[in-house]
Amino acid sequence: MPNQLGKRYTCGTCGATVLVTKAGDGGVHCHDQPMEQQQPKPLPSSD
Amino acid sequence: MNLGMLLDMAASGFGARVAIGSLDSGLTYERVAELAGRLAADLRDHAGRPVAVAAPTGLHTPVALFGAAAAGCSYAPINFRLPDDALGDLAERLNPAMAVSTGDNHDVLAQRTRAAVQQADVWLAGLADRPAEPFAFDDDPDAPAVVLYTSGTSSAPKAAVLRHDQLLTYVFNSLEFGAAEDDEATLLAVPPFHVAGVAAVLSSCYVGRRLVGLPRFSAEAWLETAARERITHAFVVPTMLARIVAAMDADPGRRVPTLRHLAYGGARMPLPVLERALELFPDTDFVNAYGLTETSSTVAVLGPADHRKAAAAADQPELRARLSSAGRPLPGIEVQVVDDDGGVVAVGVPGEICLRGEQVGGAYLEVGSRLDGDGWLHTGDQGWVDADGYLFVTGRADDMIISGGENIAPAEIEDTLLRHPAVAAVAVVGISDDEWGERVAAMVVPADAVVLDETALTEWAREQLGSLKAPKVLLVRPDLPVTPTGKVLKRAIKAEFDAPAG
Numbered sequence: 001m002p003n004q005l006g007k008r009y010t011c012g013t014c015g016a017t018v019l020v021t022k023a024g025d026g027g028v029h030c031h032d033q034p035m036e037q038q039q040p041k042p043l044p045s046s047d
Numbered sequence: 048m049n050l051g052m053l054l055d056m057a058a059s060g061f062g063a064r065v066a067i068g069s070l071d072s073g074l075t076y077e078r079v080a081e082l083a084g085r086l087a088a089d090l091r092d093h094a095g096r097p098v099a100v101a102a103p104t105g106l107h108t109p110v111a112l113f114g115a116a117a118a119g120c121s122y123a124p125i126n127f128r129l130p131d132d133a134l135g136d137l138a139e140r141l142n143p144a145m146a147v148s149t150g151d152n153h154d155v156l157a158q159r160t161r162a163a164v165q166q167a168d169v170w171l172a173g174l175a176d177r178p179a180e181p182f183a184f185d186d187d188p189d190a191p192a193v194v195l196y197t198s199g200t201s202s203a204p205k206a207a208v209l210r211h212d213q214l215l216t217y218v219f220n221s222l223e224f225g226a227a228e229d230d231e232a233t234l235l236a237v238p239p240f241h242v243a244g245v246a247a248v249l250s251s252c253y254v255g256r257r258l259v260g261l262p263r264f265s266a267e268a269w270l271e272t273a274a275r276e277r278i279t280h281a282f283v284v285p286t287m288l289a290r291i292v293a294a295m296d297a298d299p300g301r302r303v304p305t306l307r308h309l310a311y312g313g314a315r316m317p318l319p320v321l322e323r324a325l326e327l328f329p330d331t332d333f334v335n336a337y338g339l340t341e342t343s344s345t346v347a348v349l350g351p352a353d354h355r356k357a358a359a360a361a362d363q364p365e366l367r368a369r370l371s372s373a374g375r376p377l378p379g380i381e382v383q384v385v386d387d388d389g390g391v392v393a394v395g396v397p398g399e400i401c402l403r404g405e406q407v408g409g410a411y412l413e414v415g416s417r418l419d420g421d422g423w424l425h426t427g428d429q430g431w432v433d434a435d436g437y438l439f440v441t442g443r444a445d446d447m448i449i450s451g452g453e454n455i456a457p458a459e460i461e462d463t464l465l466r467h468p469a470v471a472a473v474a475v476v477g478i479s480d481d482e483w484g485e486r487v488a489a490m491v492v493p494a495d496a497v498v499l500d501e502t503a504l505t506e507w508a509r510e511q512l513g514s515l516k517a518p519k520v521l522l523v524r525p526d527l528p529v530t531p532t533g534k535v536l537k538r539a540i541k542a543e544f545d546a547p548a549g
Contacts, residue, residue, distance in 0.1 A: 005060045006224025019219065021052055023059070040223040043377070045254070046310050046336035046345040047233075047246040047282050 003028060009035035048211050050116035050192050050249065051087075051184030053218065054080050054109070057252045058182070060225050066251075067258045068106050069276065076252070079109050082174045084182035086114025093144035094119030094185065097194050100147040101127040101134060101156060102167040104239045104260030109248050110171065111147060116192050116211070117184035120144055123194040123206075124240040126531050127152055135159035137196055140206065140412065188212035193245055194412060197340050198530045206412035207340045216405040217246065217343040218253050220378045227256035231307075233280040234273055236261045236287055241532040243282050243313060243336075246344035256280060266294035273303045281306065282336075284313035284533035289320045289472060295327050297495075303328070312336035312345070314534045315442060315458055318371055319465045325358050337373035337440055341424055343406040347382070347438050349374030371458075372437040373430075380404040382438055383423065384431055397431040399444055429456070446537055448477030450485050455516055463511050464489060464518075467504060469497045474527050474535045475518065478544045488544050489518035492527060499523050520544060 005023040010016070011030035018028055018035065028035045054076065057066070062077035074082070090098065098115040100108075100123065115122040125137050127149050134152055139159045146162040147170060156164045165173075192211040196204040233251050235258055237243045251258045259276045261268060269291055273281065283291065288311055295301050309324070309331050316335065325333065332351035338344045349372050360366035376382050383391055384398040392398045401423040409418040418424055429447060430440040441456045448455040457475035464473045472492040477485035489508075493499040501521050509517040522543060528536040 006056060021056055040226070041378070043221050044310075044332065044334045044348055044350040045250065045280060045308060046221065046312070046334050046338075046348050047243050047250050 004037075008038040010038050011035050048188040048215050049184040049186055050211055050214060051083075051113055051182065052215070053249055053252045054083060054113040054117075055182060055184070056224060057255060061229075061255045064229065064255055065257045067109055067260070069259070070257075073257065074106050074109075076255075079113065080182040081179060082110045082171070083114035083117060084180040085174045085177050086110060087117035087182070087184070088180040090115060090118035090120050090144060095190070096144035097121045097123040097141045097191075098145045098147070099138050099141050099143035099156070099160070099162065100124045100167075100239065101138070101152050102147055102149045102239075103127060103262040104235055104244065104258075105167055105171075105262070107147065107167045107171045108239055108260065109252065109258075110174065112193075112245070112248050113252075117182065119185035119187060119190055121191040121194045121208070122245075124238075124244070125196060126238070126240050128531060131155040137204065141194065188215075195240060195242055195245065195340050198532050198534050205414065207408060208410045208412060209341075209343050209408045213343045213406050213408050214245075214249060216379060217345070217377075218249050220406070221345065222250055222253050224253055225255045227251075227254040229255075230277070231255075231279045232257040232259055232276055233282070234259050234261060234269065234276065234278040236264050236269055236281065236283055237313070237533070238531060241284075241313065242338065242340040242344045247282060266290040270294060270301050270303065273306060277305045278303065279305055280308045280310075282310045282312070285311060285316045285320060286314070286472075286527075286529055286533040286535070288324055289317070292320055292323050292327060293471065293495075296323070304330075306331050308332045308334065308351075310334040310336050312338065313532060315440065316371075317465050318462045321370060322358070325354065335373055337438065339402075339424075339426060339428075341408050341426075342380075342402055342404075343408060345377060346380045346402055346404070346406070347373045347376045349437075369437060371439065372433075373440050374438065375436050376438070377406075379406065382432060385425075392431075394434050395431055397429060397441065400426045400428045400430045400438070400440065402426060443537075446476070448475075448485050448487055450477065450480070450483045450487060450515065452484070453515060455487065460487060460489070460508075460512060460516050460518070464491070464504075464508060467507060469494055469499050469504065471495070472527055474537060474540050476537050476541045476544065478520065478541060486519045487516060488520040488522070490522045490524055490527060490540050490543070492524060 013031035057076040058080040065073040146156045193209045333354040335349035336345040337347040357369040381403045383401045409424040410416040460475045471494040480486040528539040
């Protein structure tokens with residue numbers, strides 16, 4: 001699955017998180033596994 | 048990491064959306080990135096030095112912020128309305144590489160700095176006429192990104208320094224990229240030199256929400272702009288909301304049906320103002336945002352659900368009290384309340400609020416870091432945390448009144464006096480008293496067309512508050528003295544009470 005701009009991915013093994021700042025065709029991997037896409041945490045906008 | 052990442056992502060994710068200004072005449076994210084790229088190319092040899100911007104929020108604002116950041120310069124918005132001497136002092140301390148003026152303050156910037164000074168509109172038009180430069184940015188997360196003078200309610204302004212990583216932590220921990228619907232627009236009423244003004248530029252870019260600046264606040268201008276621009280989001284300080292509410296009360300035709308979201312902060316919100324605002328904006332989500340210049344803006348929020356629950360709980364005092372809470376800390380923020388000896392206090396006990404986290408700066412130009420050895424920022428704000436983790440900010444430690452050995456917080460007295468129909472605004476301070484140490488004094492702004500009966504008000508206050516907390520002295524004035532960012536200047540009020548009569 002291609003990287004999506006602005007999405008966050010987490011490693012299920014070590015907890016590392018990445019934020020995609022450039023979209024691309026590649027996938028993100030950590031500890032030999034594809035990283036999992038994080039669900040948005042809804043927080044109210046404060047500014 | 049560089050703040051430029053936010054603009055780069057916005058330009059590639061939703062570049063055709065309008066970033067700032069009106070839909071027909073504003074700049075898109077793509078266009079802002081083009082212009083910021085040209086500015087960054089100009090500044091490349093000046094990395095490490097500030098770009099001073101002494102002009103109201105305009106189309107140039109995101110260009111200056113992101114262009115300076117990309118070049119490794121810091122963005123330093125300053126109060127453009129200050130008298131020449133004061134503006135010159137602030138500009139000189141920055142030693143900027145470049146300065147942006149309103150035109151009116153051009154000469155003082157040129158005299159007091161060695162910077163190239165540019166009038167905002169002329170400068171932006173000049174950038175627009177130049178050949179393209181790619182938007183590329185520096186990559187030093189520890190570099191200063193923004194320099195902001197603190198409001199200086201209790202001392203001379205200090206220049207707080209916020210780094211790229213600190214500001215980006217705030218954005219990444221609290222927002223989702225591209226989350227705004229394409230019709231959303233934020234009305235920015237606070238000036239660009241307020242930390243909420245800086246945060247709004249960063250946040251609106253990351254979520255993709257159009258930003259509309261209000262060059263000079265008045266309730267009429269705010270309501271008119273909100274209607275014309277179909278504003279969906281806004282941030283106001285309490286003095287602004289008080290005036291907006293009064294203007295809406297005076298004219299039932301003035302409403303903002305498009306407003307979905309109203310955030311407030313910057314000072315303590317008087318409860319009667321908030322309660323009336325909740326009635327006047329029944330379909331709007333309210334958010335109380337607590338934060339400091341030194342913490343990259345917001346560190347705690349009381350969200351819309353909490354507001355609704357508390358507003359509906361008229362007969363449950365504990366839940367109802369949440370309306371005056373600053374809510375719960377953002378992810379990555381730790382809150383600790385300490386006593387005078389620095390010991391951490393128990394739940395519910397008041398003390399000084401201390402904050403820690405990756406978005407907390409706490410460093411100043413000319414001074415360095417003021418964090419303690421464990422990384423805590425001592426805010427100077429008094430408050431407490433309840434059993435569910437809700438933070439209550441009662442005021443500045445300096446504002447606490449000590450009378451007859453009792454600590455008295457001005458907040459409760461102010462909220463009570465504000466419920467009197469003859470009172471439009473009020474500030475309570477302690478003034479020196481030989482017998483009691485201090486005694487309670489109130490500066491009162493009467494409601495429109497009211498001749499204030501001071502004796503009757505004093506008597507009423509004594510019935511409501513008891514003799515210890517009721518003001519012993521009143522001064523009636525047409526306005527309260529406030530800082531340019533809307534904080535009530537208690538020092539100036541105390542000085543008026545202490546001045547000899549006459």
